[in-house]
Amino acid sequence: MKKTALTLLSTLLLCALTSTTNAQKVYATKTGQVFFNATGGIEKIAAVNNQTDSKFVDQTGQIIFAVLVKGFKFENQLMEDHFNENYLESSKFPKADFKGYITNIKEVNFSKDGTYPITVDGDLTIHGVAKKVSTKGTLKIEKGLPHIEGEFVVKIKDYGITGLYIGDKIAADASITINCKY
Amino acid sequence: MKKIILSTIVLVLIIATSGYYYVFIYSKNKKFDMEHADSMNIEATALVSAFQENEANANKLYLDKVLFINGVVGATAKTQSGETSVTLTSSDPFSGVMATLDSTVTTQVKVGDTIAIKGFCKGFLSDVVITNALIQ
Structure with a gap:
């Protein structure tokens, strides 16, 4: 009887230990920020999206960012209209997203505040076109909470975006900056 | 002839000024009237x-x-x-x-x-x- 009880206790302890070791946490935000900048000349062509949806898994590094294209706010309404209608065709392609992995997630100590360099690889989909991208960024742990910052530089024409002024007033390479507090 | 050239210059200036005002001033400061918009x-x-x-x-x-x-x-x-x-x-x-x-x-x-x-x-x-x- 004692042996059975001991075996049961050991099994329970082992199960508890295993589940603790393998417990993974999903961090999420719905109000992250994505900045877009394609300034090619004197005029600033930049916008921000303050409703970025992002999630990542601490154990695997799996990460996703998603934005609604119509959610980008420009300082100039006319520019915002052109961005949506003539370039991003946001009624046809309402979302843009990134799905991939933080490849060196094991180097991040989530229980210790600090700034950890990260490498992110995955697929960036804009205007209905998906392309492999890779970039470096940082994952800060601040009071136990993660904060990811990074930048992708993309060639606008690679994503099937055409229109006047690309390579002139609109830069051929656009910068997409991520700033998400989870 | 001089009158035609002068009129053309004035017309071009008016169009350019209007365009500049619409793109850089009016559009930048225009705020959508959400309160009274149809919904x-x-x-x-x-x-x-x-x-x-x-x-x-x-x-x-x-x-x-x-x-x-x-x-x-x-x-x-x-x-x-x-x-x-x-x-x-x-x-x-x-x-x-x-x-x-x-x-x-x-x-x-x-x-x-x-x-x-x-x-x-x-x-x-x-x-x-x-x-x-x-x-x-």
Whole structure:
């Protein structure tokens, strides 16, 4: 009887230990920020999206960012209209997203505040076109909470975006900056 | 001949000035009049269901339209940029209507309040996203 009880206790302890070791946490935000900048000349062509949806898994590094294209706010309404209608065709392609992995997630100590360099690889989909991208960024742990910052530089024409002024007033390479507090 | 050249220069100057004013001053400062804009009435629960059942169709109906949405406040929060967001609940506990309030809104709301918001529908991620929202 004692042996059975001991075996049961050991099994329970082992199960508890295993589940603790393998417990993974999903961090999420719905109000992250994505900045877009394609300034090619004197005029600033930049916008921000303050409703970025992002999630990542601490154990695997799996990460996703998603934005609604119509959610980008420009300082100039006319520019915002052109961005949506003539370039991003946001009624046809309402979302843009990134799905991939933080490849060196094991180097991040989530229980210790600090700034950890990260490498992110995955697929960036804009205007209905998906392309492999890779970039470096940082994952800060601040009071136990993660904060990811990074930048992708993309060639606008690679994503099937055409229109006047690309390579002139609109830069051929656009910068997409991520700033998400989870 | 001189008169024609002078008239042409004046005309070109007027067109150029008007263009500059429209693109760089008027468009930059123009603010959409949400208060008086025509809108479509819908319940938060129905709006979320519409996107969950057929997102493409819901986009055709609601994307970039001004909506007047009734619902119950499930959460309020500050966004990273300091704006206030209000989430209205739906029948799905994992999805709602998240509205970012216009900076002019001073009305305070709390969880459990039944309210109506008016704003632009920007599409669907985890929640239906509404921007420039006013509390009615």
